[in-house]
């Protein structure tokens with residue numbers, strides 16, 4: 001039997017649960033703090049533009065993108081797109097999210113190494129992760145060890161990506177809080193709110209890294225058991 005139930009499936013569950021919890025936490029924290037405005041009352045699109053200019057970065061063009069929580073910064077094109085709910089909003093959540101993306105833009109501006117590394121490995125990782133699982137299970141099916149090993153190594157590349165993402169995301173959030181607080185865009189209790197929103201978002205990346213590590217462990221265990 002090839003697709004038998006085995007206990008290694010259980011390894012995946014903690015990662016999945018953590019991921020679901022992180023998703024819930026992001027949505028609820030975002031909903032809570034998008035209802036709380038800042039004293040300054042400036043929209044996120046203006047604040048993010050100010051933050052970048054104040055920090056000597058004039059290379060970024062700021063735009064708008066459809067969807068909820070779809071905000072992102074593209075280092076290749078130096079574009080920073082804010083979602084509809086964030087762009088014109090002066091809420092704590094909007095400022096936190098926009099400043100986080102500005103944090104990524106500042107990473108590029110400063111030549112921050114982990115961002116360079118992540119950007120460089122993205123294309124390779126995409127290929128590796130789509131090939132890894134099929135090759136691994138073909139290797140198991142035909143009991144051909146080199147193929148299972150290749151599958152594991154390719155999967156490990158996507159785990160490395162998930163791990164490299166962590167310092168990049170934590171650093172962007174740290175920069176976001178500092179830039180907002182230093183510029184006086186948020187003060188006192190507002191800073192705490194920004195931190196809560198960004199910590200919730202960071203949790204989704206932690207969940208992804210944990211899931212990836214556990215999945216890698218599962219492949220290693222399956223391969224070892226087949227060999228024994």
Ligand SMILES: [Zn+2]
Pocket residue numbers: 100101104169172
């Ligand atoms: Zn980010």
